[in-house]
Amino acid sequence: MWFMRQAGRSLPEYRSLRADVPMLDACARPDMVKEITLQPVRRYDVDAAILFSDIVMPLRAIGIDLDIKPGIGPVVAEPIREPDAVAQLRQLEPDDIPYITEAVGELVSELDSTPLIGFAGGPFTLASYLIEGGPSKNHERTKALMYSDPDTWDDLMRRLSGITIAFLRTQVAAGASAVQVFDSWVGALSAADYRRSVLPFAKHIFRELGSLEVPRIHFGVGTGELLGLLSEAGPDVVGVDWRVPLDTAAQRVQPHTALQGNLDPAVLLAPWEVVEERARAVLADAEPTEGHIFNLGHGVLPETDPDVVARLTELVHTETAR
Amino acid sequence: MWFMRQAGRSLPEYRSLRADVPMLDACARPDMVKEITLQPVRRYDVDAAILFSDIVMPLRAIGIDLDIKPGIGPVVAEPIREPDAVAQLRQLEPDDIPYITEAVGELVSELDSTPLIGFAGGPFTLASYLIEGGPSKNHERTKALMYSDPDTWDDLMRRLSGITIAFLRTQVAAGASAVQVFDSWVGALSAADYRRSVLPFAKHIFRELGSLEVPRIHFGVGTGELLGLLSEAGPDVVGVDWRVPLDTAAQRVQPHTALQGNLDPAVLLAPWEVVEERARAVLADAEPTEGHIFNLGHGVLPETDPDVVARLTELVHTETAR
Numbered sequence: 001m002w003f004m005r006q007a008g009r010s011l012p013e014y015r016s017l018r019a020d021v022p023m024l025d026a027c028a029r030p031d032m033v034k035e036i037t038l039q040p041v042r043r044y045d046v047d048a049a050i051l052f053s054d055i056v057m058p059l060r061a062i063g064i065d066l067d068i069k070p071g072i073g074p075v076v077a078e079p080i081r082e083p084d085a086v087a088q089l090r091q092l093e094p095d096d097i098p099y100i101t102e103a104v105g106e107l108v109s110e111l112d113s114t115p116l117i118g119f120a121g122g123p124f125t126l127a128s129y130l131i132e133g134g135p136s137k138n139h140e141r142t143k144a145l146m147y148s149d150p151d152t153w154d155d156l157m158r159r160l161s162g163i164t165i166a167f168l169r170t171q172v173a174a175g176a177s178a179v180q181v182f183d184s185w186v187g188a189l190s191a192a193d194y195r196r197s198v199l200p201f202a203k204h205i206f207r208e209l210g211s212l213e214v215p216r217i218h219f220g221v222g223t224g225e226l227l228g229l230l231s232e233a234g235p236d237v238v239g240v241d242w243r244v245p246l247d248t249a250a251q252r253v254q255p256h257t258a259l260q261g262n263l264d265p266a267v268l269l270a271p272w273e274v275v276e277e278r279a280r281a282v283l284a285d286a287e288p289t290e291g292h293i294f295n296l297g298h299g300v301l302p303e304t305d306p307d308v309v310a311r312l313t314e315l316v317h318t319e320t321a322r
Numbered sequence: 323m324w325f326m327r328q329a330g331r332s333l334p335e336y337r338s339l340r341a342d343v344p345m346l347d348a349c350a351r352p353d354m355v356k357e358i359t360l361q362p363v364r365r366y367d368v369d370a371a372i373l374f375s376d377i378v379m380p381l382r383a384i385g386i387d388l389d390i391k392p393g394i395g396p397v398v399a400e401p402i403r404e405p406d407a408v409a410q411l412r413q414l415e416p417d418d419i420p421y422i423t424e425a426v427g428e429l430v431s432e433l434d435s436t437p438l439i440g441f442a443g444g445p446f447t448l449a450s451y452l453i454e455g456g457p458s459k460n461h462e463r464t465k466a467l468m469y470s471d472p473d474t475w476d477d478l479m480r481r482l483s484g485i486t487i488a489f490l491r492t493q494v495a496a497g498a499s500a501v502q503v504f505d506s507w508v509g510a511l512s513a514a515d516y517r518r519s520v521l522p523f524a525k526h527i528f529r530e531l532g533s534l535e536v537p538r539i540h541f542g543v544g545t546g547e548l549l550g551l552l553s554e555a556g557p558d559v560v561g562v563d564w565r566v567p568l569d570t571a572a573q574r575v576q577p578h579t580a581l582q583g584n585l586d587p588a589v590l591l592a593p594w595e596v597v598e599e600r601a602r603a604v605l606a607d608a609e610p611t612e613g614h615i616f617n618l619g620h621g622v623l624p625e626t627d628p629d630v631v632a633r634l635t636e637l638v639h640t641e642t643a644r
Binding site: 138143187191192222224243244245248265266267269270271274281303 | 460461462465466469470509511512513514515544546547564565566567570586587588589591592593596603623625
């Protein structure tokens with residue numbers, strides 16, 4: 001078990017560390033990456049650490065002018081919408097991200113037997129940020145490009161997939177022992193669109209990552225109708241949000257696919273009895289799955305009380321040890 | 323066939339009419355409600371008009387201080403989070419909304435044989451705006467109240483359901499010949515939460531509306547896992563967003579339930595060949611359904627070219643006349 005966004009805004013020690021440091025600066029400083037990644041491991045008896053980073057880091061590392069604006073999210077100075085701009089997106093090299101190699105290497109030796117999960121954004125989500133220029137409710141420009149210029153779309157997806165692969169390879173080379181691809185916003189697509197415009201690239205990513213011989217997790221929020229396709233892309237584990245019970249999800253994924261999830265993060269704001277009841281329900285739903293990693297259905301909410309997270313970790317460990 | 327948000331920001335004649343009139347003022351002026359409701363009917367050969375209004379109108383009508391801020395959405399001056407504040411929410415009376423009665427009456431006589439669909443927000447969505455104080459990504463305060471104080475939650479839902487019923491009754495009494503309940507954000511809930519905390523109130527709404535003897539449509543976005551429950555609430559028609567193919571949706575709803583939907587609104591930003599192909603796919607998917615109302619899977623996007631909407635209307639009419 002671990003928690004998406006276990007490192008971050010719900011921890012007072014994180015907020016005080018980040019007080020004067022912009023998000024992307026923190027992600028590029030090995031000392032901060034290390035400290036923030038370790039903070040939840042100190043507090044909670046989780047079974048894995050997740051590298052503190054941001055999905056747009058590799059884009060910044062190849063020279064794209066972008067920043068994370070508090071309260072908004074990633075903002076790209078010059079959105080990428082034309083074939084020429086796409087053609088200028090270059091591949092990510094390990095030398096572009098020395099701070100990742102350094103942070104991961106030091107983390108792995110400090111974490112000792114606790115595994116470190118590496119992570120990267122998926123190509124649809126990265127494409128949406130680049131095309132829209134920031135977070136988007138409807139992804140309209142992204143879909144418009146996808147529908148109207150499939151050649152440019154494919155070129156963009158090919159380049160972003162290469163970047164995702166390189167970002168994760170660097171993390172595994174430095175010692176990460178599992179990887180998660182967050183294609184956060186693919187849930188905005190119909191299954192037909194995902195199959196045609198994203199799946200070939202997701203397959204390529206998981207095939208390439210296969211040679212690293214570490215467990216590969218694939219997750220996007222609101223992907224109930226896409227679980228079969230996310231699994232067809234070839235990961236070892238599919239992450240599920242709270243909208244789909246795990247026993248239902250187990251019927252939608254390929255055989256021999258483990259599931260990760262899926263307590264609604266908002267449940268952690270409820271009284272303990274509710275948290276306990278719902279966590280037990282997740283464990284019960286997980287029984288028919290072929291392997292289960294307990295997690296939330298999306299990231300820990302900023303308002304969450306860390307003591308509830310600690311207590312939940314204990315509960316799940318006690319229950320699953322039986 | 324009709325289009326959610328067919329009246330609104332995609333029409334230049336709407337934008338010029340609304341240039342100096344705030345949203346909720348426009349919704350309270352019978353002349354503007356009439357004109358805006360009629361604009362798309364003049365442009366498109368749609369089979370129904372939808373009353374131009376906003377789901378927060380009945381809340382303002384009972385005295386809640388709220389406004390719609392451009393680029394943000396509804397903002398409630400004093401969010402409702404305590405039992406006392408909930409207990410002060412009063413029922414909506416027809417006298418609170420004379421402009422609705424007037425606008426609907428005049429519209430119905432002007433529309434002649436084209437039916438007018440009345441509409442209202444569903445209780446979860448109204449609750450979320452009241453509790454969060456505005457639009458919310460995660461509905462955390464709403465869920466926290468739902469989990470931690472079920473009595474206050476139930477009281478709030480009971481009051482909001484009464485308001486929804488009264489708002490729609492007034493519209494039907496004035497001549498509306500169908501109603502749609504938009505519980506826009508229920509897709510944020512797991513099926514277990516919907517069943518426990520919303521379904522009883524949705525059932526009450528559709529039971530009460532049953533005596534009006536007009537078709538009742540129930541819709542929320544991102545509700546793939548809830549379609550069975552939305553249908554169990556008792557509407558004649560369930561609206562489906564673009565994430566679930568209509569033939570799949572048909573298997574999830576109760577027998578004898580018609581479906582409405584479900585072209586991705588972003589498809590209308592694509593070249594015509596793509597629009598045509600996807601619209602035909604929706605019609606093909608709709609074949610096993612027990613009744614189908616062609617619509618988008620969510621509202622018309624502001625960037626949409628009205629000529630594409632007109633052409634799509636023609637295509638669907640030609641195809642379904644065969």
